[in-house]
Amino acid sequence: MTDADLEHLLDQWESNDEPLEPDELPEHLRPSPQIDFSKLDTTNPDNLLKLTKKGKGVMMFVDASPELSESKAETIMKIWQSSLQNNHIIAERYPIESKRAIFMFREGSQAIDAKNYLLQQPELSHVMLEGQTYYRDPAKKPINHLGGEKLEL
Secondary structure, eight states: OOHHHHHHHHHHHHHTSOOOOGGGSOGGGSOOOOOOGGGOOTTOHHHHHHHHTTTSOEEEEEEEOTTSOHHHHHHHHHHHHHHHHHTTOOOEEEEEETTEEEEEESSTTHHHHHHHHHTTOTTEEEEEETTEEEESSTTSOOEETTSSBOOOO
16 A cells, blocks of 8 residues: 555545544644634733633743853752742743743743743743743843834833
8 A cells, every 4th residue: 555545544534533622623723712802901912912822832932040050040940830830830841051941831821921920030031922022120121033122002
């Protein structure tokens, strides 16, 4: 049998299956949530991000303070991950540099709460979420990595 024959056989086999529930579908095939823009609070951009990322995966880059040692930075990031999980915010942590990690959220709406928690931590340098960089130090302006400073509305 060739690959084409096997693919045809698989299609025949799956044609008799019942369709999957939306939560059983792969993320890219799930229907988008319906958003009622009339009830949306536009004064807080985090609310819009929570609504649009509900049920979708989101990555957040987290950078520890440059003054920390490598081992201290790794320990702190483990503590942050545990603290988030203790608050029912599920984040998978993937170290990418000595003082930098990706926090992956399968439920994207939880990334906003995680960002707000992390910005309160004194060992944090900054986080990057959805193309926006948020610094722990409020004196630094958030920047949009797609082109310059973030515009305040």
